[in-house]
Amino acid sequence: MFNTFLIKYGEIGIKGKNRHLFEEALVRRIRGALHQTEGDFDVTWEQGRIYVSRSGAFDFDETIQALQKVFGIVGISPVMVTEEKGLDQLGTDVIAFLQESYPVHDQSFKIVTRRAKKDYPIPSMEVSSEIGGRVLDAFPDMHVDVHQPELEIHVEIRDQIYIYSETIKGPGGMPVGTNGSAMLLLSGGIDSPVAGYMIAKRGVKLDAVYFHAPPYTSERAKQKVVDLAKQISVYTGPIRLHVVNFTDIQLAIYDTCPHDELTIIMRRYMMRIAEHFAKENHDQGLVTGESIGQVASQTIQSLAATNAVCTMPVFRPLIAFDKQDIIDISLKIGTYETSILPYEDCCTIFVAKHPVTKPLLHIIERSEQKLEGKIEELYREAIDGVEIIEVRP
Ligand code: ATP
Ligand code: MG
Numbered sequence: 001m002f003n004t005f006l007i008k009y010g011e012i013g014i015k016g017k018n019r020h021l022f023e024e025a026l027v028r029r030i031r032g033a034l035h036q037t038e039g040d041f042d043v044t045w046e047q048g049r050i051y052v053s054r055s056g057a058f059d060f061d062e063t064i065q066a067l068q069k070v071f072g073i074v075g076i077s078p079v080m081v082t083e084e085k086g087l088d089q090l091g092t093d094v095i096a097f098l099q100e101s102y103p104v105h106d107q108s109f110k111i112v113t114r115r116a117k118k119d120y121p122i123p124s125m126e127v128s129s130e131i132g133g134r135v136l137d138a139f140p141d142m143h144v145d146v147h148q149p150e151l152e153i154h155v156e157i158r159d160q161i162y163i164y165s166e167t168i169k170g171p172g173g174m175p176v177g178t179n180g181s182a183m184l185l186l187s188g189g190i191d192s193p194v195a196g197y198m199i200a201k202r203g204v205k206l207d208a209v210y211f212h213a214p215p216y217t218s219e220r221a222k223q224k225v226v227d228l229a230k231q232i233s234v235y236t237g238p239i240r241l242h243v244v245n246f247t248d249i250q251l252a253i254y255d256t257c258p259h260d261e262l263t264i265i266m267r268r269y270m271m272r273i274a275e276h277f278a279k280e281n282h283d284q285g286l287v288t289g290e291s292i293g294q295v296a297s298q299t300i301q302s303l304a305a306t307n308a309v310c311t312m313p314v315f316r317p318l319i320a321f322d323k324q325d326i327i328d329i330s331l332k333i334g335t336y337e338t339s340i341l342p343y344e345d346c347c348t349i350f351v352a353k354h355p356v357t358k359p360l361l362h363i364i365e366r367s368e369q370k371l372e373g374k375i376e377e378l379y380r381e382a383i384d385g386v387e388i389i390e391v392r393p
Pocket of ligand 1: 184185188189212290298
């Protein structure tokens with residue numbers, strides 16, 4: 001009976017031309033998400049409403065799950081669509097709708113009518129009270145409550161009639177692509193996939209960069225990051241993943257700089273290279289999974305030292321999150337199981353026993369000066385040798 005879905009989306013603050021762009025991007029993302037599912041579908045967009053209809057066989061739950069991954073959708077209402085054949089037929093249809101949708105019929109309700117077809121001869125209020133009367137006749141235990149009804153039965157009059165009462169929660173946020181793009185530093189850990197998800201939820205399209213250190217890190221560790229990118233691309237759409245060979249830079253830092261500063265200096269080179277690719281892709285910012293105090297390289301002093309090499313804004317959506325809150329999101333979005341696979345990460349291989357926790361910028365900069373003369377070429381080689389993988393769901 002329900003082969004049509006009304007898509008509800010947030011509109012607050014979105015006006016004029018921006019609203020059009022928002023809707024256009026949302027329709028595009030809905031099409032992309034449904035493409036992964038079985039069955040044919042049709043997405044129509046008229047008078048500020050988006051409808052998805054499916055013909056032939058399709059899986060209801062799978063469709064809902066796909067739509068629940070599209071940022072910008074606030075709610076999804078399964079709709080019964082019937083022919084417009086006058087009030088008597090409409091009454092019969094609403095009763096059939098209630099019969100199908102609910103096992104018991106003792107709720108309070110109200111009918112909300114909306115005439116999208118302006119030449120429909122009967123005013124909305126009149127339709128509502130007429131249909132309400134017929135519902136009461138059919139189900140004597142139901143009663144009308146216009147203020148706090150248990151059921152809000154919506155009747156929309158268009159070329160056909162649309163009847164619905166339930167709204168399934170969508171993910172909220174804004175359609176990907178409506179708020180620019182950013183470069184995510186994606187490692188194999190728990191945090192950075194969650195950070196990417198959160199930024200994308202605000203409508204930002206993602207590119208990504210991963211630093212590996214073969215042969216110290218394995219092909220499997222790289223595959224893990226590709227898999228994580230694939231998992232978040234279900235929400236974000238396709239991601240251009242830049243895989244950068246970081247081995248020679250890491251070895252040079254290891255050979256030249258004080259070992260308690262390794263992680264900080266390494267992170268500064270990661271940020272520089274990430275920013276290079278961000279500019280190349282016309283991104284407006286960088287995204288990391290950092291959170292204050294989580295490890296030595298994430299004290300507020302360490303974050304400041306890392307941040308100092310960037311000219312672009314660095315977005316850290318997890319900055320004030322506890323680890324458990326981050327884990328909860330990663331479980332919800334489905335990246336957790338992959339993130340905890342035990343493959344080595346390039347940060348953990350060259351790690352010092354006692355890293356500095358309060359690095360001073362001028363001291364770090366002085367250590368980095370020792371790299372001058374050889375780091376420039378290694379930096380260029382790392383960038384020239386990038387492997388770009390187009391990741392999609
Ligand atoms: P995550 O769980 O995201 O790996 P983490 O808690 O392990 O984070 P760090 O290793 O200090 O923390 O890394 C902090 C951030 O730096 C990561 O969230 C990520 O954005 C970035 N980062 C770290 N290592 C890499 C890497 N090998 N490639 C790309 N980005 C990285
Ligand atoms: Mg990590």
